[in-house]
Amino acid sequence: MSTPAVRETESKTIDILWVREQFPSLKLQVNGHAAAFLDGPAGTQVPKQVIQAVEDYFVRANANTCGAFETSRRNDAMIAATRGAMADFFNCDASEVVFGQNMTTITFALARAIGRELKAGDEIVVTTLDHDANVAPWRALEEQGVVIQQVDICEEDCTLDLEDLKRKITAKTKVVAVGYASNMVGTINPIAEITKLAHAAGALMFVDAVHFAPHGLIDVKALDCDFLACSPYKFFGPHMGTLYGKKEHLQRLKPYKVRPATDAIPDCWETGTQVQELIAGIGAAVEYVAGVGRHCDASVKTRREALTAAYRSTVPYERALLTRLLEGLKTIPSVKVYGITDPKRSGERCSTISLRMGEHHPTEIAKFLGDRGIFTWDGNFYAMNLSERLGVESKGGLLRIGLVHYNTAGEVDRLLTALNEFAIR
């Protein structure tokens, strides 16, 4: 079973100079070194369009919703426009797009609402590969007698154990909650196939696409999932979360809300006043990604086509960086990479790599790199079940290197040189 990240034919190379020009922070210097942002899985940098949109919001449209005056109307129009942009991003209807503080908060709220329909003995399937934000909200329902089934991984390549998954999805299963891509080891899960298994059992399919979103085109219609959450700050936008929910479920389920707030979807799912200035930034982030597509392929017409063209160019670009990194890591003493390392299987993973170097604490390596202007992360990245399963939780976890389309081959080479220096000190 495999879900190709994106159609790879007709890919046109991205214009990396143009891309980098869009991101003012990429010019930062640290200790005399150009900053190399390999920390994308914890949050990407933002292009100038996003910064500008947030500023414009405060100047032109800073008011609460549904007022009978101009700035409020502009705010309403901006929210509607951003919903439309996210609808193109997900490939759904605008009424199926919900904004929220972040993916974690959205998922707790959704799980509580779904929990209202569940009884003791009902089951929810989660996985060992997932970030805890796609585990803890479901585990919280154990308090009302819901049983959680956790799918194991195949340790040798950090993929989901699909046989275990098939065993654990039964007639008792009400929700299957799976990540699209692992934020620790980069594995891409076969979501369309898992959705079919969930639906065949009569269960809802919830997808955590937070890590996948910067690396591949999302198409909720093709996946046929019931819910899919992601966080714009991982795809070049501001710190917020977004949810796609199939209209029938958003209408049927009862979110926890205050009485005066509307019962109409999708607004009834958005608790309290939203961070509206950042919603403006989300719209600009989607436009930025679409802009990458238009820059690569001038023939695209709609925004969805532009988004498709963007990933058609960024996916092979990221794969080339990934291959360069994996090849280089092979030459560095004591490096152990976790997850898929076979270049022939690059379609099953994204360009996020985690490793250990012997018994060195990952923080020590991250600090060594950080002092040289190379930003990586260390720890468990909240993928705590995976960190425990791989036996690294008590040893500081892993060092994570995240490559997105604004990174360069030069940055990969700098990283490899620094890791080699660290290894042979």
Ligand SMILES: Cc1ncc(COP(=O)(O)O)c(C=O)c1O
């Ligand atoms: C795969 C994955 N899921 C969920 C989350 C949580 O997202 P948020 O910070 O928006 O709550 C993260 C954050 O790192 C993540 O990487």
